[in-house]
Amino acid sequence: MAAIDIGRLVSAVAETIASHADELTALDQAIGDGDHGLNMKRGFDAVHGELAAISAKPLPDAMKAIGTRLVMTVGGASGPLFGTFFLTLGKELPPEPDRAALAAAFARAVDAVAARGKSQAGQKTMLDVLFPVAAALSAGKSADEIVGVADEAAAATKPMKAIRGRASFLGDRSVGHVDPGARSSALIIRTVANVLGATG
Numbered sequence: 001m002a003a004i005d006i007g008r009l010v011s012a013v014a015e016t017i018a019s020h021a022d023e024l025t026a027l028d029q030a031i032g033d034g035d036h037g038l039n040m041k042r043g044f045d046a047v048h049g050e051l052a053a054i055s056a057k058p059l060p061d062a063m064k065a066i067g068t069r070l071v072m073t074v075g076g077a078s079g080p081l082f083g084t085f086f087l088t089l090g091k092e093l094p095p096e097p098d099r100a101a102l103a104a105a106f107a108r109a110v111d112a113v114a115a116r117g118k119s120q121a122g123q124k125t126m127l128d129v130l131f132p133v134a135a136a137l138s139a140g141k142s143a144d145e146i147v148g149v150a151d152e153a154a155a156a157t158k159p160m161k162a163i164r165g166r167a168s169f170l171g172d173r174s175v176g177h178v179d180p181g182a183r184s185s186a187l188i189i190r191t192v193a194n195v196l197g198a199t200g
Contacts (some may be wrong), residue, residue, distance in 0.1 A: 003096065006062045007055035009195050014048035016191040017041050017184065027180040033076060036180040043074035043082070059097070064090030078181060081113050081126065088112040103137040110134045124162040126181035129153040133189055143197030147190045154178060154186035 017024075017040050024037030047054065047069045054065050067086030071079050092105035110130040114120055121131045129150050136149045157179040 004059055004196065006057075006059065007051055009192060010044075010048055010051055010054060010066070012191045012195050013188055014044040016187050017044045020184075020187055024180050024184055027178055027183055030177040032180060035075060036078060036184065039075040039078055040082075040184050043070045043079065046070075046073040058095045060090045060093050060095060062090070063087070063093060066090075077117070078184075081117055081181070084116045085109045085113050085130075099137075099140070103134070106137050107134045122160070124157050124160040124179045124182070126179070126185040128157050128160070128179065129182045129185040129189070143193040147193050150186040150189040150193075154182040157182045 021037035021041040024040060025034060026037075028034050028036035047066050050065070050069065054062050057065060063086050067083045067088075067090060070086060071083030073079070074082060086109075088109035089105050092108045094101055097105065110127065110133075113130060114127055117125065117127070119125050119127055121127050132149050132153045133146060136146045141149065155178065158177060159175060160179070161175050162179070
């Protein structure tokens with residue numbers, strides 16, 4: 001696979017989160033604290049604010065820098081969870097990963113998020129997107145197929161009853177709403193897949 005343009009990825013993800021912040025906030029108002037969109041935007045704006053420094057780093061160090069910044073700036077549970085994901089990617093990725101190395105690192109990062117959140121698939125969280133995407137990556141799916149998997153997995157959280165996270169306090173009232181963490185995960189995956197797919 002082609003070399004990963006870290007600056008382009010960071011800029012694209014920050015733009016995507018900013019443009020969907022209101023949507024993510026609305027989703028979170030239904031079943032959470034109502035601040036997911038704002039928190040995610042603040043975090044990725046902070047990452048984007050360090051674009052020059054992050055882009056100059058080798059890929060593993062760039063991922064660690066992104067993770068650290070998200071932990072420091074994204075409020076609620078999302079900061080530690082998304083931060084853990086990127087920090088683990090930084091530990092697991094080689095400087096120039098091939099497809100197999102990327103899939104393996106992604107899978108380990110998802111496992112780390114599950115451990116950090118003491119959660120698993122089927123509990124109406126971001127993991128309901130991340131686990132299917134990890135499987136699609138390992139199966140060699142194309143960028144377009146991975147985007148489809150992510151979008152469908154996020155939508156599939158709507159009929160679920162929340163077992164973990166803030167939404168779990170609502171019990172049956174959490175049914176009928178897409179999980180905001182799953183939706184933001186799908187948006188990030190769509191953006192990254194589109195950027196990487198466009199560059200080979």
